[in-house]
Amino acid sequence: xxxxxxxxxxxxxxxxxxxxxxxxxxxxxxxxxxxxxxxxxxxxxxxxxxxxxxxxxxxxxxxxxxxxxxxxxxxxxxxxxxxxxxxxxxxxxxxxxxxxxxxxxxxxxxxxxxxxxxxxxxxxxxxxxxxxxxxxxxxxxxxxxxxxxxxxxxxxxxxxxxxxxxxxxxxxxxxxxxxxxxxxxxxxxxxxxxxxxxxxxxxxxxxxxxxxxxxxxxxxxxxxxxxxxxxxxxxxxxxxxxxxxxxxxxxxxxxxxxxxxxxxxxxxxxxxxxxxxxxxxxxxxxxxxxxxxxxxxxxxxxxxxxxxxxxxxxxxxxxxxxxxxxxxxxxxxxxxxxxxxxxxxxx
Amino acid sequence: xxxxxxxxxxxxxxxxxxxxxxxxxxxxxxxxxxxxxxxxxxxxxxxxxxxxxxxxxxxxxxxxxxxxxxxxxxxxxxxxxxxxxxxxxxxxxxxxxxxxxxxxxxxxxxxxxxxxxxxxxxxxxxxxxxxxxxxxxxxxxxxxxxxxxxxxxxxxxxxxxxxxxxxxxxxxxxxxxxxxxxxxxxxxxxxxxxxxxxxxxxxxxxxxxxxxxxxxxxxxxxxxxxxxxxxxxxxxxxxxxxxxxxxxxxxxxxxxxxxxxxxxxxxxxxxxxxxxxxxxxxxxxxxxxxxxxxxxxxxxxxxxxxxxxxxxxxxxxxxxxxxxxxxxxxxxxxxxxxxxxxxxxxx
Numbered sequence: 001x002x003x004x005x006x007x008x009x010x011x012x013x014x015x016x017x018x019x020x021x022x023x024x025x026x027x028x029x030x031x032x033x034x035x036x037x038x039x040x041x042x043x044x045x046x047x048x049x050x051x052x053x054x055x056x057x058x059x060x061x062x063x064x065x066x067x068x069x070x071x072x073x074x075x076x077x078x079x080x081x082x083x084x085x086x087x088x089x090x091x092x093x094x095x096x097x098x099x100x101x102x103x104x105x106x107x108x109x110x111x112x113x114x115x116x117x118x119x120x121x122x123x124x125x126x127x128x129x130x131x132x133x134x135x136x137x138x139x140x141x142x143x144x145x146x147x148x149x150x151x152x153x154x155x156x157x158x159x160x161x162x163x164x165x166x167x168x169x170x171x172x173x174x175x176x177x178x179x180x181x182x183x184x185x186x187x188x189x190x191x192x193x194x195x196x197x198x199x200x201x202x203x204x205x206x207x208x209x210x211x212x213x214x215x216x217x218x219x220x221x222x223x224x225x226x227x228x229x230x231x232x233x234x235x236x237x238x239x240x241x242x243x244x245x246x247x248x249x250x251x252x253x254x255x256x257x258x259x260x261x262x263x264x265x266x267x268x269x270x271x272x273x274x275x276x277x278x279x280x281x282x283x284x285x286x287x288x289x290x291x292x293x294x295x296x297x298x299x300x301x302x303x304x305x306x307x308x309x310x311x312x313x314x315x316x317x318x319x320x321x322x323x324x325x326x327x328x329x330x331x332x333x334x335x336x337x338x339x340x341x342x343x344x345x346x347x
Numbered sequence: 348x349x350x351x352x353x354x355x356x357x358x359x360x361x362x363x364x365x366x367x368x369x370x371x372x373x374x375x376x377x378x379x380x381x382x383x384x385x386x387x388x389x390x391x392x393x394x395x396x397x398x399x400x401x402x403x404x405x406x407x408x409x410x411x412x413x414x415x416x417x418x419x420x421x422x423x424x425x426x427x428x429x430x431x432x433x434x435x436x437x438x439x440x441x442x443x444x445x446x447x448x449x450x451x452x453x454x455x456x457x458x459x460x461x462x463x464x465x466x467x468x469x470x471x472x473x474x475x476x477x478x479x480x481x482x483x484x485x486x487x488x489x490x491x492x493x494x495x496x497x498x499x500x501x502x503x504x505x506x507x508x509x510x511x512x513x514x515x516x517x518x519x520x521x522x523x524x525x526x527x528x529x530x531x532x533x534x535x536x537x538x539x540x541x542x543x544x545x546x547x548x549x550x551x552x553x554x555x556x557x558x559x560x561x562x563x564x565x566x567x568x569x570x571x572x573x574x575x576x577x578x579x580x581x582x583x584x585x586x587x588x589x590x591x592x593x594x595x596x597x598x599x600x601x602x603x604x605x606x607x608x609x610x611x612x613x614x615x616x617x618x619x620x621x622x623x624x625x626x627x628x629x630x631x632x633x634x635x636x637x638x639x640x641x642x643x644x645x646x647x648x649x650x651x652x653x654x655x656x657x658x659x660x661x662x663x664x665x666x667x668x669x670x671x672x673x674x675x676x677x678x679x680x681x682x683x684x685x686x687x688x689x690x691x692x693x694x
Contacts, residue, residue: 039677042675043675043677046672046674046675047673049672050672060408062409233662234659283670286670287666290666290669290676291666291670293676294666294669294676294679294680298650299647299649302646302649302650303642303646305684306649312581315581318641319641320634322640322641323633325394326394328389328393328394329393330389332644333644337652341691344688344692
């Protein structure tokens, strides 16, 4: 039984601020289930968030990024910095599918009050995975976690996008997977603030690092130009916020299983954190995050209203016409929109 | 220089119907660039599509699914069946990142007039990757390709969803990757109509096949219930279309590099094709496809209208308020929607 005060927004927020774990877990449940308290909670917590440094860690399966996340979190804890971990990677031990050894390591981390681990369901979440992840990031941020690490598998479009909304995005590569070039082609290069070549004791680690170095010298596509293309609301930035392009992604070699190279990687992440603050780039990224998030929420809210207005019967008829190829989907959408606007105007 | 008749919808459609490759490529370009001809073309072609059998092939990187697609396409061609291939997998040789051997194999296939290969850009496409893929499937279908194979990397949420909208979805596993269990956890099991255990000459192939078999006996989550949850418009099916649940996914062992087991896999795909037609399930899946596609298009069309009505200035102000945490994104969306409806009512 949860305490009675955890049935209200005020009670839950107070619980969160006092560092209560149960309040945190209940808030996340409300949001994941889209309960009646979900939106009031998000509204109440939003002004309290904005302090955490958000770190995206992405890479192909087999690069060992979960172990790397684990080692990084452990090192942050040694420095008494609290860490929230959100795993949206179906191959990650944090999100459930793991060998026994990984599970044990994860349990060690989870026993620490300064760490909170949450895996995101990849299905059925209202408004999609990206929105659900953004909401949970915000809650952990409001709860006072100083670093929030989002781990995603860097091969899916949604997953890469989620990682790229972090303030610092670490792209993990490993030698011998044979797809360094592919990863670069797939647009991972343009989202990287930092590279980690993990499993650096394997043959080919130097070659992998060299290949990345060469690509960087050739000139990566400009992150500022490309990262959110078509995925955020159109915004004109205030004139005092100019994106800065002085950062060159450093490359770190790590052996996460032996905790080697983790200090340097962590220092690199913190360097980038400072760079963001000093150059004004952090503010710029906050605008990008807001523009991206608003777009996602607006799109889903609009759809919901239209469906409510038109009703299931009208929609079923349209779907039938499209399924039977009496009507193409684009014309069908035009008709649905006309019907919607007619409803609204005569309501 | 393209012939002048290829500058009109009627000319392009006539070109497509006469089997002209250049007309096909130009139509796809119009759609990818969202040119003025894009929507009239899609509307004109839609009634002409609906004949092709659409096959989704998905699996983790390293399962060899591109080689499998290649072998399948080759076998279809021996039977004089035309094949369109759409690669949305960043690790696929079809989409550009490949070893020399793969490129050569691909080129062999591409020299054949009965094969058309298209890779989808994973970024910047209007309305997202899923919609762009659906549009290109439709064009290849209207062009008369008898089988359309969509290859996606089965780890990303969007990619799994794209594959699951096919009529027949083949999930490719390989022994020794150590993530059979994860793949199943990640919800791949529920979308599989057919399993291929590729690289079957490797140690552990029998174990992988056995693990799949056991999962199937334990009872997979019902595809009909889960596959489109939250991702399609709500529809009530006509009473004469009842989803049928009699299909048990068969498991095929293949060695794609040696073209072993491909005949049996192809026969399995054709069995499923017949099953869909005879059981009425194909019609049911056509409804699901239509409901999913309409949802995607409607959502984007709505957003575009709202942005046009409200204008960039109003939107920038809202984004600023959210970025500076003076306003939470959900309240911001409510305000934007109210402003939109006010505009429309007074227009």
